[in-house]
Amino acid sequence: MANRKIIAVFGATGAQGGSVARSILENKHFALRALTRDVSQKKALALRDLGAEVVRCDLDDAASVEEALKGAHGAFVVTNFWDHLSKEKEVCQGKLVADIAKRLGLKHVVYSGLENVDRLSGGKLKVLHFDGKGEVEEYFWSIGVPMTSVRLAAYFENFLTVWKPVKSPDGYYTLALPMGDVPMDGISVADVGTVVSSIFASPEEFVGKAVGLSAEALTIQQYADVLSRILGKDIRDAKITPEAYEKLGFPGAEELANMFRFYHMKPNRDIKLTHRLNPQIRSFSQFISDNQEAFKDL
Incomplete structure (x- = not known):
């Protein structure tokens, strides 16, 4: 490990951070410093067993962030709006990491960002879990941190949980995502x-x-067609509108309706570049084939 440059990975036991941590361990070009709030949890211990340095870090604790980044060449930074539902808190966390990365002279930060939809739409659309990350992106660059922002498309994993097909009274299943005929990146x-x-x-x-x-x-x-073919069910687009979606009444319905409205504007997601950076990246069809077990209760 002493010979390799250290990449500190925030949220190393979560979905994004965990994926990055595993990849860094596998390619052996860098050494991994896995950052997590609970170093005793099972996933943290598994990373340690694979050769990672596991370090406690809390994005609300400046001293722990500073200690976690000391001696690191670079860092992967991910914040989780859905932990607390506060744009202000997410911005504070991101700016804290930016300030410390600048002070310690990190050579490359990869930040899991997104667009500032509020600014791009002239205040017409507020998507808090995008907007805060957009503000943090701008801050990283404004203070001169060498940073790359990765802006992810919608997670295929959502189709296993919150976007799982729902059975209609007529016996078929529906996907209630308000995109109309506009393709959605995933x-x-x-x-x-x-x-x-x-x-x-x-x-x-x-x-x-x-x-x-x-x-x-x-x-x-x-x-829906991919799901129908692989799962052997009749699954259709529910053809719900953003206006109907935001009235569904679940927590975050309006926030997500605005996200889909932004998706209608076709934000820049580069499929060709993504495939170049990961030639083994899976299509939706391959992903669902790998995860059929999640649908056994349909």
């Missing part, structure tokens, strides 16, 4: 780690850039 979060590792390996190409990631873009009916 990616498996498990495949993101290899992309991020490739970016760390090519700083000269990516520092100072925002990179939109997507495995492929399908209409909701095309997503």
